[in-house]
Amino acid sequence: MSTLFFLFVASDRVDEEFRRFRHEALPLLVYGPPALLGVVLYQYFFVSNRLRSPLTTVTQDIAESSLLEHSSLVGLNIYYTTFMLLGHALGVGSSYLFAIGSIGSLAALCVNDYLLQRHQPIHEKGLNLVSYLVGQVLPIMLGVEGIIGFLVSYLSVDSKKSGSHY
């Protein structure tokens, strides 16, 4: 909402020189926050609110947070693996992107559960901060370029529609 407000205020100050391709990273600022807001709202109302107790002790709150962290990583793993198999069954070559996500999240889960949190009881396992890092390595190294290559086709069509030049 703050981004949209900023844009609303700034919209009267942009001129014709403030054109596409000169500030091509700005769409990230425009579309990123609303997208993140959608994700957070969904997670808050449809996942967190259904799992967390309204009144808890500190210990129970920590346990519920740990469960949410762990179940989110497991959910991510299930999501990537399911779409990898579905996409491949339908002949979609780009399913390799989901495979990369699946390997990344599986590596994070294994490092977290078998190495970093191995002494924790299974129902109290949260996520170690290092696990977040492990889960991002493969997607960043191998996946980002594939996503960009996929999106560039939209950029091409988009730029033709807008009639912009650089």
Added chain:
Amino acid sequence: MALIQNSYNYHTRLDTFSAIQPGSVQHMGESTLSLLEYFTSNLTTLGNSPSPTPILPKTPVSALIFFSALGGKLFIVYTRRQATIIYTLLAGAVSLVLWDRVDWRNRKKAYLLSAVGVAGSVLSGVIGANLGAAFTSLVMGRAMSW
């Protein structure tokens, strides 16, 4: 016939002559020559060449999965058959780890909600971004004004 390296620069302000790598023109020339040889061979209705290019056995592109990474330094290719084996093994490994590390008996609701929640979050992210786009376009009248 776009050049394959650094395709993320295409149609951006980074798409300049200086970004063209040495050898790209040679590569494009070879591709053009191959196309010309094909179009002028007896393999097409345009054929008028006395010595058409022989047809060599090739794996169709549709049977391959390929992608580049690390700025084109890494190029990975495998067949769909190999992909089936790799993805099946990967799914098996995931199933094994999830069976071992998740308390399905007592925590099933949390893990299922989270699994569905990932797809819901993706959808919510798409909706959120599009609402933002609709706001800038319809309310502000400044579609893509950056």
